[in-house]
Amino acid sequence: MGLTPVIQEEYETKLQALQELVTGAKPTTVTNLEAAGSNSLPITRGLIEALRDEPDQDLLGKRLASEAALSSVLEKALLLQRALLTGKKEPNVAANELAVKAVDQENGSLEQEINNLKTELELRRTLAGNSAMAIVQRHGTRASGSRSIFEGDTTRDRLKEVQKPRSTP
Numbered sequence: 001m002g003l004t005p006v007i008q009e010e011y012e013t014k015l016q017a018l019q020e021l022v023t024g025a026k027p028t029t030v031t032n033l034e035a036a037g038s039n040s041l042p043i044t045r046g047l048i049e050a051l052r053d054e055p056d057q058d059l060l061g062k063r064l065a066s067e068a069a070l071s072s073v074l075e076k077a078l079l080l081q082r083a084l085l086t087g088k089k090e091p092n093v094a095a096n097e098l099a100v101k102a103v104d105q106e107n108g109s110l111e112q113e114i115n116n117l118k119t120e121l122e123l124r125r126t127l128a129g130n131s132a133m134a135i136v137q138r139h140g141t142r143a144s145g146s147r148s149i150f151e152g153d154t155t156r157d158r159l160k161e162v163q164k165p166r167s168t169p
Helices: 004-023 030-036 045-052 057-088 091-095 097-128 131-147 158-163
Strands: none
Touching (some): 004 057, 045 057, 057 091, 057 131
16 A cells, blocks of 8 residues: 555644644644654744735645645655664574565565655645745735835825815804
8 A cells, every 4th residue: 555545644643733733722832833744844833823824724734734744754764764774784684585585675665655755745846836935935925015005194185184275264
């Protein structure tokens, strides 16, 4: 089955954690932020704040959770591969040709899965851009755009009223 079910499970966990942070159901503590992200795709307080202000919050949140899940599973797969290669060097395993063959076969399968995940992650980022950066940039653009709006005078036609000649009773 490969890593696809693991990615789906991780996605659901990341999405739940992210939604709880965005809605305010959970505070933006370091632990909660780490639960929503991964080592290579950390979720920050600023990102959560930007996502809260985002009109497309649901869509971008799902995309962000998907990227976080994929990168998290990829990190775990790389750790597993390192463990397999380290275990292969253990003297009892290295002396057993059948064990070495089994480790090589599993490592080959895992390497193929890792390459598939890396390709998928690269394609997602290329096609959709980095969600985290897109959210923060859109928030910054909206914030800077709202600063440039000139409020104007709160009293309607005050200048015209001041310039009118005063009528004498």
